Structures are given as structure tokens and as C-alpha cells.
């Protein structure tokens with residue numbers, strides 16, 4: 001009996017020792033994995049893209065994919081179709097709502113039925129719905145929403161020909177109907193995108209407006225260096241998530257919509273877009289986690305800015321601007337306003353950009369990559 005006990009004890013000692021050994025081995029393996037992961041991260045260049053909603057962050061990501069990534073293969077381009085239709089549906093929904101303001105009516109019975117159908121389905125297809133789905137608030141699958149969007153062009157085609165709808169569309173860009181660049185672009189090319197064989201082109205993908213929900217990350221390897229690029233959602237309610245990505249980033253790109261100098265925020269009609277950018281830039285550059293981080297300032301939508309400067313006065317929304325109302329003076333003023341908000345001595349690189357322009361962005365991205373390589377060498381003490 002005594003012996004049995006002894007044998008039993010011996011066995012249990014062996015088992016304990018084996019499980020201890022196993023635990024040590026597992027712990028070593030986890031340590032090893034963590035070290036590998038840390039080393040990988042240390043070697044990785046992390047680029048965080050910040051800026052207000054609609055300033056061009058995701059369009060920049062698309063350009064990165066175009067020049068250094070998979071260039072949007074056909075199978076994936078097909079998946080962009082519902083998003084193109086979303087832009088069209090948003091535009092039509094606003095055009096129809098605007099008819100009430102104008103006292104216009106849809107003339108044909110067919111058109112009336114289509115408008116009713118659009119109004120009925122719209123709550124299931126709009127951006128708020130997408131947000132709810134992404135946040136898991138509704139259990140119904142996203143596929144339903146995409147299918148609704150894909151089925152809609154036939155309804156919208158019937159509406160497009162109606163004289164009342166045409167009258168409303170003619171007042172676009174006059175209060176209260178404001179269509180975005182993307183909406184105008186797709187409405188102008190309506191026949192093409194409604195064709196059953198329609199496959200979005202690269203230009204369509206660059207033009208379309210799909211506000212980012214949450215965070216998107218993209219990993220790229222360029223000249224044997226690994227890059228992790230992080231694109232966040234820019235609308236005000238989403239900005240509290242930015243801080244989670246501040247620690248350890250190699251550099252930040254801050255996007256500004258230059259054409260926002262006389263626009264209000266999409267999500268807050270009391271806040272001037274450019275003033276909001278200035279304020280956000282100031283807060284971001286003074287954040288304790290980013291004091292040593294280099295910042296690239298992208299003054300984007302230069303094309304729209306040039307157009308706008310022909311028609312509007314910067315001093316109307318920025319009375320502190322005392323220069324001539326020329327693009328050069330205005331741009332100089334805007335740049336100074338940003339520089340003056342950064343902490344003294346902060347490294348700032350500025351690019352004036354048009355994120356939908358493929359050739360221009362190729363050059364700008366090459367420049368950005370060179371800057372990132374230099375920053376990385378400096379950080380790792382090799383320069």
C-alpha cells in the first residue's frame with residue numbers, strides 16, 4: 001500500500017513536472033511569438049491618416065492601392081457597384097425631397113410610383129443604415145442592403161425623365177439642394193452605370209463617396225519595407241477612436257479639404273469645415289502621444305479650391321484674411337493658419353494635393369514614401 005502510494009506520488013510528481021515543462025515551453029513559445037510580433041512592428045512603418053469627414057483620406061488609401069497594391073482587380077471592382085448606386089440613390093432622394101420646397105410635382109403615374117418606392121426603401125439603404133449594420137445594431141445581413149441598391153436603378157431611371165425631377169435637379173448647388181462632386185459625376189454618367197454589364201472603373205472608385213465607418217488598415221511592402229497604413233473615420237462622432245492609434249506611429253498625415261473654407265460640416269451645419277480642420281489639427285499636434293511624431297499636412301481638393309476662388313471670397317467666411325482674393329494669397333493664408341497652430345519646432349511637411357488625380361498622386365506618394373524612409377532611419381538611429 002505504502003509502495004502504491006509512493007508509486008502514485010512518483011507518477012503525480014512526473015505529471016506535475018511534465019505539465020510545468022509544458023507550461024514553460026508554451027510560455028517560451030508565446031514570448032517568442034510576442035518578440036517576433038514586436039520586432040515586426042518595430043520594423044514596420046506605421047502611417048496614420050487623420051482629418052475631417054470627406055477630406056480625402058480614403059481616396060488617398062485608394063491611390064496607394066492603385067500605385068503599390070493590387071490595383072483593384074475586376075472581381076473586387078464588381079463589389080463597388082452598390083456603393084456607386086448608393087451615391088445615385090442619395091442624390092435622387094434629395095432631389096425628390098427638394099421638389100416639395102420648389103412646389104414641383106412628379107408628373108407621370110409611373111414616376112410617382114417610383115418615387116414612393118424610393119422613399120419607402122430609402123431608410124433601409126441610407127448611410128445611417130450602413131452605420132447601424134457595421135455597429136451590429138441590426139441583425140439583418142448587409143447583403144439585403146446591397147441587393148436593394150443593386151435593384152434600384154430601374155426605379156431611378158423612370159424618375160430621371162420626369163419634368164418635375166428635372167426642374168428640381170436644375171436647382172442643384174443652390175440652397176437647399178447641394179449635390180456632392182461624386183453625386184454630380186455619377187448622375188452625369190447615369191446611362192453607363194445603369195447598364196447591366198456595368199463594372200466600376202478606377203475613376204468611379206476614386207470619385208465615389210463612402211464615408212468610412214470604424215477603421216481600415218492596409219499593409220503594403222514597398223522596396224522590402226513593410227508599411228501599415230491606418231485610415232480612420234473623420235466625422236466628429238468618430239474622432240474619439242483616433243487616440244487608440246497614436247502610440248507608436250511613424251508619422252501622421254492630416255488631410256484638409258481646401259474647398260471647405262465656405263462649407264459647413266456634413267454632420268454639423270453650424271461648424272465651418274475649414275475652421276473645424278484648424279481646430280482639430282491644433283488638438284492633434286498638441287496631443288501628448290504625438291509630440292515627437294512628424295506630421296504631413298495635405299491641403300487637399302486643390303482642384304475644387306481653384307474653381308471656388310473664382311466665385312467666392314475667402315474673407316466672407318474668414319474676415320481675418322486681409323490679402324487679395326487670389327488662389328496664391330488664399331493658400332498662403334490657410335497654410336499659415338495651420339502652421340501657427342502647431343507647437344513651435346514641430347516637423348511639418350506640406351503637400352497641396354488633389355486626391356482624385358492619379359498622376360499627381362503618384363508623384364506625391366513617392367515623395368511621402370521617401371519622407372517616411374528618412375523618418376524611419378532617423379528613428380532607428382541609422383541617420
Ligand SMILES: Nc1nc2c(ncn2[C@@H]2O[C@H](COP(=O)(O)OP(=O)(O)OP(=O)(O)O)[C@@H](O)[C@H]2O)c(=O)[nH]1
Nearest residue numbers: 054055056057058059207208209212234301354355
Ligand atoms: N474633386 C475632388 N474630390 C475629391 C478630392 N479628394 C477626395 N475627393 C472626393 O471627396 C469625397 C470624400 O473623400 P473620402 O476620401 O471618402 O473622404 P474621407 O476623408 O475618407 O471621409 P470619411 O471617411 O468620412 O472620414 C469622395 O467622393 C472623393 O472622390 C480632391 O482632391 N478633389
Ligand SMILES: [Mg+2]
Nearest residue numbers: 057058211212
Ligand atoms: Mg474615409
